[in-house]
Amino acid sequence: GQQVMQIPQYQHVQEGEDFTTYCNSSTTLSNIQWYKQRPGGHPVFLIQLVKSGEVKKQKRLTFQFGEAKKNSSLHITATQTTDVGTYFCAGWNSGNTPLVFGKGTRLSVIA
Amino acid sequence: GAVVSQHPSWVICKSGTSVKIECRSLDFQATTMFWYRQFPKQSLMLMATSNEGSKATYEQGVEKDKFLINHASLTLSTLTVTSAHPEDSSFYICSAPRTGVDEQYFGPGTRLTVT
Numbered sequence: 001g002q003q004v005m006q007i008p009q010y011q012h013v014q015e016g017e018d019f020t021t022y023c024n025s026s027t028t029l030s031n032i033q034w035y036k037q038r039p040g041g042h043p044v045f046l047i048q049l050v051k052s053g054e055v056k057k058q059k060r061l062t063f064q065f066g067e068a069k070k071n072s073s074l075h076i077t078a079t080q081t082t083d084v085g086t087y088f089c090a091g092w093n094s095g096n097t098p099l100v101f102g103k104g105t106r107l108s109v110i111a
Numbered sequence: 112g113a114v115v116s117q118h119p120s121w122v123i124c125k126s127g128t129s130v131k132i133e134c135r136s137l138d139f140q141a142t143t144m145f146w147y148r149q150f151p152k153q154s155l156m157l158m159a160t161s162n163e164g165s166k167a168t169y170e171q172g173v174e175k176d177k178f179l180i181n182h183a184s185l186t187l188s189t190l191t192v193t194s195a196h197p198e199d200s201s202f203y204i205c206s207a208p209r210t211g212v213d214e215q216y217f218g219p220g221t222r223l224t225v226t
Contacts, residue, residue: 033214033215041219042204042217042218042219042220043155043204043217044217045214045215045216045217048214088154088155092215096142096143096160096208098145098157098160098206099145099155099157099206099215100157101154101155101156102154103153103154104154106152
């Protein structure tokens with residue numbers, strides 16, 4: 001079945017440094033979604049990428065979807081302590097199908 | 112935005128007892144809901160797909176007789192953990208896709224502790 005690989009598993013950065021997490025699907029996706037989960041909380045939807053080669057920005061966060069629609073990345077510029085949490089990518093083929101989650105990247109930011 | 116609720120948010124039960132978790136879509140109808148389980152420091156793993164009006168479909172390795180799913184209406188799915196054991200202790204999260212909107216909405220999760 002479909003698999004979504006995500007690296008790195010953990011990342012520790014100094015506040016102000018940049019951070020990137022990468023996602024790779026075993027199959028071509030209709031879209032990919034990114035979620036953030038704070039410790040003790042539930043996943044919160046960040047963004048969805050649909051088009052091949054799409055790039056979207058949310059303030060300091062930049063999301064990219066690969067040309068082949070099999071890989072994606074999330075880049076955070078100048079991390080802040082509020083960025084702490086686990087970032088999950090999830091591949092989806094729309095409709096009544098479940099999301100297939102990557103294992104997540106846990107980000108720690110040292111002030 | 113669309114909201115999915117779960118009840119209870121946390122529950123502690125004794126080994127051998129059963130626990131029911133509810134997942135409700137509050138402002139939209141969901142013919143399908145998904146149940147995920149998340150063990151500490153791990154990713155979300157799909158357990159089963161709940162289908163309104165038909166039987167749930169379970170992922171490989173998930174015991175359908177232990178995790179009973181009932182999609183009672185277009186806004187409610189329930190997961191019952193029967194004869195719970197300590198290894199069932201986990202964070203259970205439901206989600207529902209909204210027709211016409213390419214987004215899934217997650218409930219806040221239910222933390223189950225079996226003693």
